Amino acid sequence: MAEAPVITDPFTEAANRLKTLNKVMTTKAAIAQTPKELIWTLNKTKLYRYIPVLPKEKRHPVPLLLVFALMNRPYILDLRPGHSFVEYMVRNGYDLYLLDWGAPGPEDKHLKFDDYVLDYLPRAIRKLKATSEVEEFSLLGWCIGAILTTLYAALRPDDGLRNLILLTAPLDFSNKQGLTFSRWVDERYFDVEKMLATFGNMPGEMLDYGAKALKPVENYLGNYLKLWDNLDDPRVVDAWHAMNTWVTDNVPLAGGAFRQLIVDLYRNDKLMRGEFVVRGERVDLSRIRANLLTVIAEADHITPSCQSEPIMSKVRSKDKELFRIAGGHIGIMAGSGASKHTWPHIDGWLAPRSQ
């Protein structure tokens, strides 16, 4: 017997749309659901290992550690089931780890890149090596995470780093005209010391405002109109809900690290000029010998390609590749096309180098 057609009047339809809108605006989506275990903590930092789904003989022997930015939650890499980079990599046989920096408190306002790169990261890597019983590993750094992994790769090139993947890495700050952030944090307009004296850490909400203000109409209006236009499409609503959950979950940036980001990098471009010093050690990018994959998002308004390209000529890696892909800063890894383009490329590059 044929089913009777569902008749909805315009009022019921409008009510349903409003219910959906209310739900996605006032609740948090279920995110980061790939099974994992906590294997190490230090202060707010946590190291997770994802539960493998393939037997050991079918897995790649070299583990991969994901390092995301300091001022956002790392679960963007594991946004929702069926649309998760983490889930994809685990299914493809990677022994996968994720470093979650956590949210710094007032007691962490002095934390600098020095601490993250020479205390937290090496300790987490030691635990990873002990857990997986390996000597070599791969690192994937995204955004500020790419700065941290680059610093680590240059300062500790003999610690077993075999492969380095940099996603939208802001490393070169020489093109002042091409970087909106550089203009905003110019010392004539922005007093970083006054800011840190007031707040200690850089508040997450202010960082969020800074990122959104680069494209104000899209972020403050277009984003919500897209949701309104697609309220009757569950796929779009679910994706929007998950992304909104992540976007609104802001994390402060430790004061010391924020000062270095603004003064040493945005204002003085010390890393590319070979003047960046971490606990007395000058960071020499030519010491990087790990296999290198640099991924650039062509429509990235936060980290334009001019910030990521120059590292290719600075490193000593014999095996290196620059991969350009259409998309934005976050979209290349969490957008609808990520599973068709970015993830397979990373897997295709990493798999033969993880044997």
Added chain:
Amino acid sequence: MGDEPSKDGKRFDPTEPWRGVRDVYLDAWAKAMVDMVNSEAYAQATGTMLDTYLSVSAPFREAIEKAMLKALEQLAMPSRADVVSIAERMTNIEMRLDDLDAKLDNIQRLVASSGAPPARTTTTAQVRKKAAKTKPAKRGKK
């Protein structure tokens, strides 16, 4: 009827043409706004606003902090500085524990590589079981 679904399953939407106009307008507006936030004038204006906010709010913030500190002292409660100090010490202890963990891992690896059998570990339950099996010594008789 007007609200019946069309062949492609979509209901006729009278606002569709309006949306097209809206999107064209938004695109133009978005480009103009990107140019605006990229300008030197915008950087200067936002910098001035932020600086003014920080300067104006500083005396109020300091007054609140002082009052709060006194109130906490009167109530014999720890201040933020006290909590921060304890948290810093906790992190230092965690670092030392992590150092110990690293050393233990090294020892375990060395033992394993030397071919020696792994150290026997005894659980609390095993100790209790063993204790229960041993007869208690008789008191008062020698």
